[in-house]
Amino acid sequence: MAQRHAGQVIVDALARHGVPRVYSVPGESFLAVLDGLYESAIETIVCRQEGGAGYMAEAHGKLTGEPGVALVTRGPGAANAMVAVHAAWQDATPMVLFVGLIPTAHRQREAFQAFDIRAWFGTQAKRVFVLDCAERAGAIVAEAFHAARAGRPGPVVVGLPEDVVSAAVAVDDHPVLPVAEGGVSAADRACIRDALAGAERPLLFIGGPRWTATAAAAVTAFAERYDIPVVHDWRASDRIPFDSPVNVGWLGYGRGDHAARLLADADVLLSIGALPTDVPSDGYTLRQSMQATHIAVHIDPELRGRSGALTHHVLAAPTALVEALAGLDPSPAVDRTEWRADARAAQAAFAELPALSRLPETAVGTVHMTRVVAEVVARLPADAIHCFGAGNHCFWAQRYLPTRVFPSQLSLRNGSMGYSVPAAVAASLECPERTIVAIAGDGEFSMNGQELATAVQHGAAMLVVVMDNRQFATIRAHQEARFPGRISGTRLHNPDFAALGRAYGGHGETVTADDQAAPAVERALAVVQRERRPAVVHVHTDQRFDAP
Structure with a gap:
């Protein structure tokens, strides 16, 4: 049996798991893995900061359902990547983070960049592995990928000591471990x-992980056939098409009042993949009655985050529900047209762009940001992918950008900033045939906007709309509410974001008046779609209008 260093074994294992690319900021602690990637078909995406690399891996996991992979070095590199691990934990996104570590002989000696990987990541990852035996390299990768995908998905962290990953071994390749989808029993079907x-x-309440285009289409067809309204979880609005007659909006920050009323008034709630956690329940205030009827189809046996009553738990992923729905006939004994139609009308009014003449x-x-978003919406293909992170600017993306296919929305539910540009890079690399749009605030863009350099280097193309109101608007709004007139620590002095986009090798547009919006968006999208380059549209907005 031929010998390979453990780094090569790891890369070969990644290939067996179908990994198309890894997102990395290089470090001397995992040179053997980089060497293994040298002749591999796996593409190495060289990122500018470990937080950006981690976000790209998280976005890949959310987009594909398969673990995104990031490679970072010890100490500072691991610290920078922590933000993405937290995001993947709260969003139940499959992700594997490989972290280079100091040589084993240097442990417990306060060596350069040493840290306790289990202590750092133990509360925010499903598993934390340390490769202490080179012969176990392939097995550890298989176990990490299985843990990231199984049950409620999430991040897994693998520590790679420098000396162990460089050691030569002669081992067989470890097979991929299968992941169970759960199942719907006869009793489950009868209950539903x-x-x-x-x-x-x-009311159907849907979101969460383990969805596919097939599962989304099946749930849509089922809800439309039996006139059942569907409300989405926060930042997960792409399971039911934007224009479907049963799509009645989403719960969480910025939601319409009609969505909250639906959750409160429903006599039967069927949750699929999602649970009424903190944000969709308005801080554990909506539908908290212990007498309410609630059936949850959810792959997590622990139902972490659940609030309110639970009548029946179906231990299954959304993908396992598809076959059960095909033969299920819950024909109602009463006419529900009015219940669904009123809800849909309220959502249609909420999601409709206002007349531009009345802004x-x-x-x-x-x-006005609404004018720019209207110009973007008018020019997007039906399968566009929208990316956004955290901040008041996200309300425009969540409310108005249409999600007509799954997947088409990449965002975060942990309120983490700096996600929009890295997510757009990952989406463009994975789906080069689709148009990618990132909506960013000035503060949000400034956290990881340098990943535009990564986009240019590796051929990713996206439209980035930067809403510049020269402040951290969400925090200022809270500040104004609690301490009126005492603005402290929330103002920003910003660069010329359009010039910055051009400096990175992309295209840049500046919008400072209404009549500039349409031609700027038109030119920017042409660069993205025809030249395969990123384009930044720098939108100067009025601080008085920080939300739609």
């Missing part, structure tokens, strides 16, 4: 059928 058939005001006048040198 009887509850929905007898309901006057049924309030903004200060000289600024434009």
Whole structure:
């Protein structure tokens, strides 16, 4: 049996797991892995900061359902990547983070960049492995990928001591470990059928991990056939098409009041993949009655994050529900057209872009963000992918950008900033045939905007709309509410973001008046779609209008 260093064994294991690319900031602690990638078909995406690399891996996991992979070095590199691990933990996203470590002989001696990987990541990862035996390299990768994908998905961290990963071994390749999808029993089917058939005001609440395009289409067809309204979890609005007659919006920050009323008034709630956690329940205030009927189809046996009553738990991923729905007939005994139609009408009004002629006048040198978003929406193909992170600017993306296919929305539910550009890079690399749009605030863009250099280097193309209101607007809004007139620590002095986009090798546009919006968006999208380069549209906005 031929010998390979453990780094090569790891790369060969990644290839067996179908990994198309890894996102990395290089470090001397894992040179053997970089050497293994030298002749590999796996593409190495060289990122500018470990937080950006981690976000790209998280976005890949969310987009594909398969673990995204990031490679970072010890100490500072691991610290920078922690933000993405936290995001993957809270969003239940499959991700594997490889972290180079000091040589084993240097442990417990306060060596350069030493840290306790289990102590750092133990509360925010599903598993933390340390490769202390080179012969176990392939097995550790297989176990890491299985843990990241199984049950409620999430991040897994693998520590790679410098000396162990460089050691030569002669081992067989470890096979990929299968992941169970759960199942829907006859009793589960009967429970769902009887509850929905007898309901006057049924509601589906959907989101979470383990979805596929097939599962999303099946749930859409089922809800439309039986006139059951569907409300999405926060930042997970792409399971039911934007224009479907049963799509009645989403819960969480910025939601319409009608969505909260639906959750409160439904006599039967069927959750699929999602749970009424903190944000969708308005801080554990909506639907908390212990007498409410709630059936949850969820792959996590622990139902972490659940609030309120639970009538029945179906231990299954959304993908396992598809076959059960095909033969399920919960024909209602009552007419539910009005229940669904009223809900849909409220959502349609909420999601409709306002008449541009009626927008309030903004200060000289600024434009209303709604006008720019309207120009973007008018030019997007049906399968566009939208990326956004955290901040008031996200309300425009969540409310108005249409999600007509799954997957088409990449965002975070942990309120982490700096995600939009890295997510767009990952989406463009994975889906080069689709148009990618990132909506960013000035503060959000400034955290990882340097990954535009990564996009240019590796051929990723996306439209990045930067809403510049010269402040951390979300925090300022809280500040104004609690300490009126005492603005402290939330103002920003910003660069010329359009010039910055050009400096990185992309295209840049500046919008400071209403009549500039349409031609700027038109030119920027042409560069993205025809030249395969990123384009930045720098939108100067009026601080008085920080939300739609």
